[in-house]
Amino acid sequence: MSTDMRLEELVMGGLGDSGLVMGEVDEPTFAGLTERHRRELHVHCYRILGSFEDAEDTVQETFLRAWRRRETFEGRSTFRAWLYRIATNACLDLLAKRRPAPATGGEVPWLQPYPDRLLDELPAGDADEPEAVAVARETIELAYVVAVQHLAPRPRAALILRDVLGWPAKDVAELLGDSVNSVNSALQRARAGMREHLPAERQDWTGGEEDPATRELVRRYLDAGVATDIAGLAAMLRDDVRCSMPPTPGLHIGRDAVVNDWTANGFESLGDLRAVPTHVNRQPAVAFYLWRKQERAYLPLTIDVLRVTGGAITEITTFHDDQFPRLGLPERLPADGTE
Structure with missing residues (x-):
């Protein structure tokens, strides 16, 4: 049996003389086996870190660590779970170095959007597969990612491993180097923190399953935005709407505060x-382009990611034009509005 086939059997079944196989495998073969898990590991790191770019860096670090430590894979768990362990530790190391303190006050300056077209790359699998369940549970939407960023790093990791990926407490404890009791205690604190920062009506989100009423609301929002019709936009906002524009500081809560901010920043002009x-993070979104006379084209301005609840807009997260390329949006729109 070839090395490739032996390693494939090991990866899929978690069996075999792993020390021998990992010692023999060449780098291209190993890279091919890790690459198939890139997207799901990237989503995992994104949930923990809240930043698309940091998640990319961490996945690269994960693959590098996995290659260097390949002989430590003993086959006691699946190859996939082994990679998740490495990725989680890489995330914790990055958090300790770059962001020693969690977010506060509802703002996450480092928050970045995640393109739906990349989420679609996740393996389809069965409905019971961890990543399929994770996305279905709306743990990729911005409000969830923001709430996670308010947790301390280790409780954050425990929450995602237990509640999103469904790992047993003993496996989480082994990864974090803690006792099961400590993990369960951290998980209780994390869940309490999530309840504090998640919207109360979270179970009513439309998420990726948009009904006709939501699609119509988004269409009206788009039309009112293009017309710079603040009154029209305001009519679609719930009284307690939240609006932010990371990395720009400022969280505006309430319809009046949001409208006042739009007015103060000259939206109508x-x-x-x-x-x-x-769509971004499994949520509806609208990308706006501004006419630039010198370019004779409409160029990227901002993208509004919407959370819709009960027929009203309850949250708007606005991102700058630097996010357009990653989201697969056009670089420009011509004068006639066609792409």
Whole structure:
């Protein structure tokens, strides 16, 4: 049997003389086996870190560590679980180095959007597969990711491993180097923190399953935005709407506060706009383009990611134009509005 086939059997079944196999495998073969898990590991790191770019760096670090430590894989767990362990520790190391303190006050300056087109790369699998369940449970939506960022790193990791990926407490304890009791205690604190920061009506989110009423609301939002119609936009907002624009500081809560911010920043005098509907983090979103005379085209301005509850907009997270390329949006729209 070839080395490739022996390693494939080991990876899929978690069996075999792993020390021998990992010692024999060459780097291209190993890279091929790790690469198939890239997207799900990236989503995992993104949940922990809240930053698409940091997640990319951490996945690269994960693959590097896995290659260097390949002989430590003993086959007691699946190859996939082994990679998750490495990725989680890489995330914790990065948090200790770059962001020693969690987010506060509902703001996450480092928050970045996650393109739906990349989420679609996750393996389809069965409905019971961890990543399929994770996405179905709306643990990729921005409000969830923001709430996670308010937890201390280790409780954050425990929460995602237990509640999103469904790991047993003993496996989480082994990864974190703690007792099962300590993990369960950290998990209780993390769940309490999530309840504090998640919207109360979270179970009513439309998420990726948009009904006709939600699609119509997004269409009206797009039309009112292009018309710079603040009154029209305000009519679609719930009284307690939240609005932020990471990394720009400032969290505006309540319809009046949001409208006042739009007015103060001269939204009505922006100029000629066009817009493209899209989806980000399994949520509806609208990308706005501003007419630039010198370019004779509409160029990226901002993208609004919406949370819709009960027929009203309850949250708007606005990202800058630097996110357009990652989201697969057009670089420009021509004068006639066609792509």
